[in-house]
Amino acid sequence: MSGAPVAPHPGPGQNSLGQNSPTTQAETIFEARGVNLRFGGVHALTDVSFGIRRGELFSIIGPNGAGKTSMVNCISGRYRPTDGKVYFKGRDVTGLTPNHRASLGIGRTFQNLALFGHMTVLDNIMVGRHHLLKNNFLTGSLYWLTGARKEELAHRREVEEIIDFLEIQHVRKATAGTLSYGLRKRVELARAMALKPDLILLDEPMAGMNLEEKEDMARYIVDLNEEFGMTVVMIEHDMGVVMDISHRVMVLEFGKKIAEGKPEEVLADPRVRRAYLGEDDEEEAPVAAVSAAVPPPRKEVA
Numbered sequence: 001m002s003g004a005p006v007a008p009h010p011g012p013g014q015n016s017l018g019q020n021s022p023t024t025q026a027e028t029i030f031e032a033r034g035v036n037l038r039f040g041g042v043h044a045l046t047d048v049s050f051g052i053r054r055g056e057l058f059s060i061i062g063p064n065g066a067g068k069t070s071m072v073n074c075i076s077g078r079y080r081p082t083d084g085k086v087y088f089k090g091r092d093v094t095g096l097t098p099n100h101r102a103s104l105g106i107g108r109t110f111q112n113l114a115l116f117g118h119m120t121v122l123d124n125i126m127v128g129r130h131h132l133l134k135n136n137f138l139t140g141s142l143y144w145l146t147g148a149r150k151e152e153l154a155h156r157r158e159v160e161e162i163i164d165f166l167e168i169q170h171v172r173k174a175t176a177g178t179l180s181y182g183l184r185k186r187v188e189l190a191r192a193m194a195l196k197p198d199l200i201l202l203d204e205p206m207a208g209m210n211l212e213e214k215e216d217m218a219r220y221i222v223d224l225n226e227e228f229g230m231t232v233v234m235i236e237h238d239m240g241v242v243m244d245i246s247h248r249v250m251v252l253e254f255g256k257k258i259a260e261g262k263p264e265e266v267l268a269d270p271r272v273r274r275a276y277l278g279e280d281d282e283e284e285a286p287v288a289a290v291s292a293a294v295p296p297p298r299k300e301v302a
Contacts (some may be wrong), residue, residue, distance in 0.1 A: 026053040026054050026055060026056075027053065027054045028051040028052065028053055028054075028090075029052055029053065029054040029088065029089060029198060029199055029231050030051065030052040030075065030086070030087065030088055030199055030231075030233075031049075031050070031051040031052070031086070031087040032048055032049055032050055032051075032071075032074070032075075032084065032085075032086050032087075033049050033084055033085045033086075033087070034047050034048075034049055034083065034084040034085070035047070035048045035049070035071070035074055035081045035083070035084035035085075035086065036048075036081060036082045036083040036084055037067075037070055037074060037079060037081055037082055037255075038082045043255050044067050044070040044255050045067045045070055045071060045074070045081070045252075045255045045256075046254075046255045046256045047084075047256070048067075048071060048084075048252070048255070048256070048257050049084075049257070050250055050257065050260055052199070052231060052233060053231075054198075054231055055225075055229065055231055056231055056232070056247045056248060057221070057222070057225045057231075057232045057234065057245055057246050057247050058231070058232065058233050058234070058246065058247065058248050058249075058250070059233075059234045059235070059236060059242045059246040059248075059249045059250070060072070060233065060234070060235050060249075060250050060251075060252065061235070061236070061237075061239070061242055061249060061250070061251055061252075062251050062252035062253055062275065063253060063275060063276065065254075066251075066252040066253050066254065066255065066275075067252045067254070067255040067256075068235045068252055069203060069235065070255070071252065072108070072201050072203055072233065072235060074086060075106065075199075075201060075233065076098055076101060076106060076108050076201055077093070077096055077097055077098040077100070077101040077106075078098055080094065080095065081094060088101065088104060088105075088106060088199070089104070089105075089198070091104075102195060102197075105195075105196075105197050105198035105199060106197055106198075106199050106200075106201070107128070107192040107193070107195035107197030107199070107200045107201065108192060108200065108201035108202070108203065109185075109188045109189055109192050109200075109201070109202050109203060109205060110188070110203055115176045115177075115184055115187060115188055115191070116176060117175070117176050117177025118175065118176075118177060119175070119176055120172070120173050120174065120175060120176065121163075121168060121171050121172050121173070121174055121176055121179070121187050121190075122159065122163070122172045122173065124176050124187055124190075124191055125159050125162065125163065125187065125190045125191050125194050126155065126156070126159055126194070127191060127194075128190075128191040128192065128193070128194030128195045129155045129158070129159065129194050129195070158194070158196075159190075159194055162190045162193050162194055163190065165193075165220075165223070165224075165227075165228075166186045166189065166190050166193075166220060167186075167216075168183065168186055168187065168190065171183060171187075181208055181209070182209050182210070182213040182216075182217075185205060185206075185208075185209065185213075185217065186217070186220070189202070189205065189217075189220065189224075193224060193228065193230070197230060198230065198231060199230070199231045199232075199233065200224070200230045200231070200232055200233070201233045201234075202221065202232060202233070202234040202235065202236075203235050204235055204236060204237065205217055205221065205234065205236065206218070206236055206238055206241060207237070214238060214241065218241050218244065218245055221234065221245060222245050234246070242263070243263040243264075243267065246263050247262070248260065248261060248262060248263075249261065249262070249263050249266045251266060251269075251271075251272050251275065253271075253275040258271045258272065258275060259271055259272050
């Protein structure tokens with residue numbers, strides 16, 4: 001899938017790949033209000049508030065230790081805020097478990113791979129469908145006498161569509177633990193997609209990848225946003241990718257939100273330059289230095 005077609009120059013309301021951004025009137029699918037997260041005396045997040053519109057590709061960036069993964073964990077339910085509230089589709093989900101939130105339509109991948117290494121690629125992806133199964137254990141035991149087999153076949157068809165989309169047909173029967181790192185990243189994305197989430201959380205989806213793998217993954221993320229209609233929240237350290245494909249970006253520093261907006265707006269924000277470059281309040285960093293730390297949006301995808 002490498003060698004993606006050159007994207008058109010962006011028009012009004014588009015990112016640098018020419019994707020249309022959701023309008024300001026679009027439904028807010030997720031909202032954080034005054035989120036604080038403390039571990040003893042450590043303040044991981046301090047009074048963080050933001051909203052994500054349905055259909056957005058929303059990135060969270062910041063220096064190491066800024067609180068990015070902590071924020072994603074508060075969205076997924078892995079962490080419960082010390083103070084503040086989180087809402088999904090207008091519902092207060094602050095006290096709900098990760099499994100409950102998954103059943104409502106929140107899926108995620110992890111920075112560190114969480115695949116079942118002894119299982120096949122197909123079986124790993126099927127795990128993502130478990131909450132969608134309607135037949136219980138008893139009806140499942142009567143496999144050939146009930147609709148359980150028909151249900152499984154329907155789920156397998158949807159999983160096969162995801163396998164085709166991510167171009168992993170050739171490894172569908174392979175054991176996950178034998179795959180290359182880049183392929184395992186794709187399998188984990190496939191499993192998260194199998195959940196059929198309305199909101200998918202991607203924690204450093206391109207970490208450890210080579211350039212070709214990053215280009216492929218960036219295109220998959222754009223396509224799952226457009227073709228599958230999934231709202232995407234992404235943590236990613238490759239600022240070139242972030243600025244290319246995001247509709248909006250939020251920047252955290254020491255657990256606090258310091259900027260939020262379109263990629264070009266965030267790039268120009270002096271607070272972001274200070275966070276990445278450590279420049280003085282009274283000084284303006286040279287454009288070249290800023291670009292080296294946070295590259296400007298590209299007009300093409302190689």
